[in-house]
Amino acid sequence: MVEFSGIRSKMYKACLKEFPHAREEDIEIMEKYLVPKKDETILEVGAGSGIFSKPLANIVKKLIVSDPSKEQLDEIKLLQLKNIELIEQGADTLTLKSETVNAIWSFGAMHHCFNKTKAFQNFAKVLKKSGRLVLADVWCGSKLAKHFDTQVAKFCVTGHEVAFWTDEFAESLCFLTGFEKPKILDLQIQWKFKSKKDIGIFLYKIHAMTKTTPENCLKGAEEILGIEKKKGLYCLNWPMKIIVSKKI
Ligand SMILES: C[S@@+](CC[C@H](N)C(=O)[O-])C[C@H]1O[C@@H](n2cnc3c(N)ncnc32)[C@H](O)[C@@H]1O
Numbered sequence: 001m002v003e004f005s006g007i008r009s010k011m012y013k014a015c016l017k018e019f020p021h022a023r024e025e026d027i028e029i030m031e032k033y034l035v036p037k038k039d040e041t042i043l044e045v046g047a048g049s050g051i052f053s054k055p056l057a058n059i060v061k062k063l064i065v066s067d068p069s070k071e072q073l074d075e076i077k078l079l080q081l082k083n084i085e086l087i088e089q090g091a092d093t094l095t096l097k098s099e100t101v102n103a104i105w106s107f108g109a110m111h112h113c114f115n116k117t118k119a120f121q122n123f124a125k126v127l128k129k130s131g132r133l134v135l136a137d138v139w140c141g142s143k144l145a146k147h148f149d150t151q152v153a154k155f156c157v158t159g160h161e162v163a164f165w166t167d168e169f170a171e172s173l174c175f176l177t178g179f180e181k182p183k184i185l186d187l188q189i190q191w192k193f194k195s196k197k198d199i200g201i202f203l204y205k206i207h208a209m210t211k212t213t214p215e216n217c218l219k220g221a222e223e224i225l226g227i228e229k230k231k232g233l234y235c236l237n238w239p240m241k242i243i244v245s246k247k248i
Helices: 006-018 024-034 053-059 070-077 116-126 143-155 167-177 196-206 214-224
Strands: 041-045 062-066 084-087 101-107 127-137 183-193 227-230 233-246
Touching: 006 070, 006 196, 024 053, 024 101, 024 127, 024 183, 024 233, 041 053, 053 062, 070 084, 101 116, 116 127, 116 167, 143 214, 143 233, 167 183, 167 233, 183 196, 196 214, 196 233
Parallel strands: 041 062, 041 101, 062 084, 101 127
Antiparallel strands: 127 233, 183 233, 227 233
């Protein structure tokens, strides 16, 4: 079963439309660490409803957008961008030809992939020599992992059984599948909102936490992740890490 389908996907897409500015920092992170160039072909993995796809497609020659959920990808189809190719595949089921892409980008998706070894073998196959691998995701032991395991696993309509990362496993995967020793960097992301109430609504929708209320989502976020007010905006801490490596 594809997890991001039905109500889970509907709420995800609606949420990102309702709060189009909350995740602007994520786009800056993509530009900073991926450094996409205009003559490149990039593969986006676990693209969801395409928060990065439009800005990326505006920079590069070709963007191959992948996700195992057709419903998530349908949103990207609506963009009708000529240099985007959509493929309904997970990281572990990619069937692209060898040495077709300059770089791979993924954000917040790989913890849904249970066969990361297969995924990294696929990445090594489809990347050209010295191609870049840039993956931002959730780490074991982080406050974000606690948020997912405490709140989302309990209240999400589909549940949330996932496989978060460790530095050691990321390094082992790179070693085993033909990548350079990765740089693994902390991302102290903050998602930004006009009111605290919006944070509860955002989390309720983005995680489809239909088994609780937006008020309870906000309470959990304040206790586990922390919220601070800066320049008139409420900033929700969203601590992730990023793996940056290169095919040898
Ligand atoms: C939390 S969403 C993130 C989407 C998008 N990258 C973003 O930042 O908004 C996770 C996405 O991972 C996708 N996914 C699930 N299993 C996957 C797999 N094995 N490989 C790649 N992506 C997967 C889901 O369909 C979903 O769209």
